[in-house]
Every structure is written in C-alpha cells, then in structure tokens.
Amino acid sequence: MNLIGTWIAAGLTIAILSFLYRDNPLYKFAEHLYVGVSAGYWVIYIWAFDVKPMLIDEFFRQAGMEKWILIIPAIFGIMMMMRWFPNIAWISRWPISFTVGIAAGLALTAQVQGYIIPQIQATLLPLISIGTKASETIVQSFNNIMIIVGVFCAILYFYFSREHKGALKVGSRIGIVFLMIGFGASFGYTVMARISLLIGRLMFLFGVFGLR
Amino acid sequence: MKLFDRLAAIDRRIIYLSVGLVVAIPLILKFKMPIRVSQEVRSAYETVENLPSGSVVLASIDYDATSAPELTPMFRSFLRQCFRNELKVIYTGHLAIGLPLAQFDLDMITEECNAVYGEDYINLGYRPGFVAVMIGFGREIRDFFAVDYKGVPIDSFPMMKNVHNYNDIALIVDFGHGITPDYWVQYVVSRFGVKMFACATGVMAPSLYPYLQAGQITGLIGGLQGAAEYETLVGNPETGTFGMPAQSIAHILIIVFIIFGNIGYFISRRKK
Numbered sequence: 001m002n003l004i005g006t007w008i009a010a011g012l013t014i015a016i017l018s019f020l021y022r023d024n025p026l027y028k029f030a031e032h033l034y035v036g037v038s039a040g041y042w043v044i045y046i047w048a049f050d051v052k053p054m055l056i057d058e059f060f061r062q063a064g065m066e067k068w069i070l071i072i073p074a075i076f077g078i079m080m081m082m083r084w085f086p087n088i089a090w091i092s093r094w095p096i097s098f099t100v101g102i103a104a105g106l107a108l109t110a111q112v113q114g115y116i117i118p119q120i121q122a123t124l125l126p127l128i129s130i131g132t133k134a135s136e137t138i139v140q141s142f143n144n145i146m147i148i149v150g151v152f153c154a155i156l157y158f159y160f161s162r163e164h165k166g167a168l169k170v171g172s173r174i175g176i177v178f179l180m181i182g183f184g185a186s187f188g189y190t191v192m193a194r195i196s197l198l199i200g201r202l203m204f205l206f207g208v209f210g211l212r
Numbered sequence: 213m214k215l216f217d218r219l220a221a222i223d224r225r226i227i228y229l230s231v232g233l234v235v236a237i238p239l240i241l242k243f244k245m246p247i248r249v250s251q252e253v254r255s256a257y258e259t260v261e262n263l264p265s266g267s268v269v270l271a272s273i274d275y276d277a278t279s280a281p282e283l284t285p286m287f288r289s290f291l292r293q294c295f296r297n298e299l300k301v302i303y304t305g306h307l308a309i310g311l312p313l314a315q316f317d318l319d320m321i322t323e324e325c326n327a328v329y330g331e332d333y334i335n336l337g338y339r340p341g342f343v344a345v346m347i348g349f350g351r352e353i354r355d356f357f358a359v360d361y362k363g364v365p366i367d368s369f370p371m372m373k374n375v376h377n378y379n380d381i382a383l384i385v386d387f388g389h390g391i392t393p394d395y396w397v398q399y400v401v402s403r404f405g406v407k408m409f410a411c412a413t414g415v416m417a418p419s420l421y422p423y424l425q426a427g428q429i430t431g432l433i434g435g436l437q438g439a440a441e442y443e444t445l446v447g448n449p450e451t452g453t454f455g456m457p458a459q460s461i462a463h464i465l466i467i468v469f470i471i472f473g474n475i476g477y478f479i480s481r482r483k484k
Binding site: 038122206 | 225228231232235236239240242278279280281282308309337338339340343344347359361363394395397398399401402403413414415417418419422425426427428434435436437451454455458459462463466
C-alpha cells in the first residue's frame with residue numbers, strides 16, 4: 001500500500017513540475033486533485049477534532065446546567081453558515097463580529113506587551129559596549145551603533161509630516177538603505193526556501209527511482 | 213551588446229532547466245560540504261542541552277507539506293536530541309493538515325529512540341482557534357485537550373500527571389512556516405515567561421531575528437541552512453546536510469543570473 005502511495009506521490013510531483021514547461025491537462029488534474037483532497041481533509045479534520053469532541057461529545061458528557069453554555073458556540077457556528085444563503089447572509093456578520101472583536105482585543109495587548117515594548121527595550125543599547133576582549137568590544141559596539149542608527153533612520157523615512165529636506169533627507173536616505181538591506185535579506189532567504197522545496201521534491205523522486 | 217540582448221530574451225524554461233540541473237546533479241553525485249554552525253542555531257541547541265532530564269517540552273507543529281523539506285530535518289533532530297537527553301515531548305500544533313504529516317517523523321524517531329508513548333511523548337492532536345488554545349494552555353491544558361489524538365484521557369498517561377499549564381513546561385519549540393512563531397512569542401512568551409526557540413522556514417526567518425536580538429527567543433533555526441547546522445550539532449546528518457551542496461550551487465547560479473540580468477538592464481537602458 002505504501003509503495004502505491006509513493007508512486008502516486010511521485011507521479012503527481014512530476015505532473016505539477018510539468019507546468020514549468022507549459023500548462024497541460026496533467027498539471028490541471030494534479031492541481032484540482034490537490035485542492036479537492038485538501039478541502040475534504042479539512043472538513044473531516046474539523047469534524048473529528050473540533051465539532052464532535054468539543055461540542056457534541058462534550059455536551060453529552062457534561063452533566064448539569066453548565067453544558068448548556070455550549071449552545072452559544074453551536075448557534076454561532078450555524079449563524080456563520082448562513083453565508084451560503086444570499087438572502088440571510090447578513091446573519092453571519094454577528095459571529096464574525098464576535099470573532100473579530102475577540103481577536104482585536106487579544107492582539108492589542110499582545111502587540112504592546114509582546115512586541116512593541118520588548119522591541120523598544122532591545123533598541124535602548126549602549127553605544128560603547130565593553131567586552132572581555134578588544135575585538136569583542138569593537139564588534140559589539142559596532143552592532144549596537146548599527147541597530148540604533150538603523151532603527152532611527154528607518155523611522156525617519158516614514159516621517160511624512162515634513163518635507164524630506166536637509167538633515168531629514170539625509171536621515172531618510174540612510175533609512176532606505178537599511179530597509180533595502182532588510183528586503184534583500186528577506187529575498188535571499190526566500191530564494192533559499194524555494195530552492196529547498198525543489199531539493200525536497202527531487203530527493204523524494206530520486207529516492208523513488210533509486211538514484212540516491 | 214548582442215549577447216545581453218539574447219540573454220534578456222532567453223526562454224524562461226532554460227533557466228528552470230539550469231536550476232533543476234544544478235540542484236539535481238549534486239544530489240545524485242552526493243556532493244559534500246562543511247557546515248559552519250551559526251550562533252543562533254548553537255543557542256537553540258544549547259537551550260535543549262541545558263534542560264534537566266525529565267523536563268517537559270512542547271513541540272508545536274505549525275507547518276505542512278509546503279515547508280516540509282526545510283522543517284522536517286529540524287523536527288527529527290529536535291526529537292533525537294530530546295529523547296537522548298530524556299526529555300518528555302508534548303506533540304501538538306495549529307495546522308490540521310500538518311500534524312499527520314509530521315507524525316510520520318514522530319513515529320520514525322520514537323521507534324528509533326525506543327521512546328514510549330505516554331511516558332516519553334504524547335500526541336495531543338489538533339484544536340482550532342490557535343490563539344485561544346495558546347493562551348488557554350496558560351491555565352489548564354485539559355480545557356482543550358482532555359484526551360489525546362486517539363481520544364484516550366491524558367490523565368491516564370504518566371508523563372501528563374503533573375503537567376497542567378506553562379508552569380510545568382520547560383520549553384516551547386515552534387516549527388512554523390507562517391505567523392505562529394510570532395503568536396507564540398507575543399501571546400505566550402511575553403505573558404507567561406516560558407522559554408522558547410523557533411524553527412522557521414527561510415521565508416519567515418528574517419522576521420524572527422528581532423525576537424532573537426531582543427532576547428524573546430533563545431535561538432533560531434532558519435531554513436535548510438539552519439536545519440543542516442542543527443543536524444551537525446545533534447550528530448545525525450540527514451536531508452538538511454545532504455541538501456546544502458545543491459542549495460549552495462543553486463545560489464551561485466542565481467547570483468550569476470542576477471548579475472547578468474542587471475548588466476543587461478543597464479546596457480539596454482543606456483542604449484535607449
């Protein structure tokens with residue numbers, strides 16, 4: 001059974017890669033199959049790990065009045081599905097508003113507590129950082145200066161309340177250099193990630209065909 | 213001049229073919245290259261090494277097939293390191309489609325390391341609403357996972373007897389290809405003070421460096437390069453390490469393409 005699965009996977013991989021040559025029915029078949037299987041898988045998974053154990057089983061497992069609170073998420077879930085019926089699709093806005101409200105409330109504290117404040121703290125660095133060795137002192141101090149200058153100038157670039165002239169222009173130009181270096185690093189990592197995917201697929205194919 | 217005009221009009225399929233070849237040939241011929249370990253990967257490795265035996269670690273599987281080549285070698289190495297150091301692993305995640313995929317690796321490594329289900333590791337499975345689950349774990353794991361992925365009550369497993377919330381978890385490791393590492397840091401690390409490091413795809417790694425610099429995470433393993441470094445430290449070179457020669461040669465080719473592309477662009481602009 002495993003062998004059949006492996007060969008199907010190999011065949012589908014080749015079908016997907018065939019798009020690089022040109023669009024073709026084999027590629028279309030593999031693409032549609034992937035979309036369909038993923039959607040079906042999600043439905044089963046949500047049923048098996050969410051709706052059934054957390055709602056239906058839980059309702060029948062619990063005793064007393066407490067279990068009736070599960071009616072609220074059940075109703076919200078049904079209301080969400082009203083999106084399928086154009087005439088009453090507006091009903092789905094209520095559970096969506098509820099979800100968005102919770103997410104916004106949670107994100108607000110998390111962003112401040114977990115991102116903004118720690119990141120500001122991490123920028124409050126000494127310009128001269130004394131290490132145990134002279135080389136350590138130089139490298140660490142250089143890094144600190146780069147971080148401080150980089151953050152300061154990148155913020156200047158996004159300061160739009162005044163025309164970028166004079167010192168502000170110089171600062172924002174330095175800021176954009178730091179931003180470009182950041183984008184370049186992201187692009188480099190993205191290239192690495194995409195090549196890694198190709199490596200993974202080729203390793204799999206070579207394994208199937210006995211080339212590795 | 214003509215050469216650059218021709219290069220500018222090159223069929224994209226030739227570029228695909230050349231990238232395919234420079235990736236395929238090193239893999240078939242099994243090229244090798246030395247792996248230099250970076251500080252961020254070493255910090256991640258040492259975080260696990262410094263945990264006392266018997267500590268509970270939570271592995272969050274937040275990737276699927278689209279990122280498996282990068283994250284699978286990290287996950288395997290992590291499991292090997294944990295079981296070698298007699299750590300207890302809680303396996304869960306926030307990507308329904310990713311958990312069964314990584315379970316192949318979990319099953320493989322637990323068998324290799326003779327790890328016993330319920331004593332050395334547990335598979336909690338998946339629950340939707342990941343932020344709610346992350347925060348809810350701070351109060352009681354059983355609020356979300358009263359049973360494991362097979363529906364067996366988690367209280368029946370020895371390793372879960374005294375594990376209730378983040379106070380009982382020594383380390384969180386997120387294997388993520390999306391926003392989940394950020395959420396773990398922002399919602400859990402900052403709120404509950406749990407130690408964490410991230411194993412991320414190459415695409416995500418740059419956005420996680422600020423957390424590393426701020427000391428919010430103790431280490432960062434990024435992309436196939438990070439996987440190869442981590443495998444080197446754990447002492448089990450596998451797909452990460454074997455893929456690096458192909459990766460490096462492909463990078464050289466892409467750099468050459470970029471240089472030629474830019475030269476061609478500037479020459480054609482000057483002509484106009």
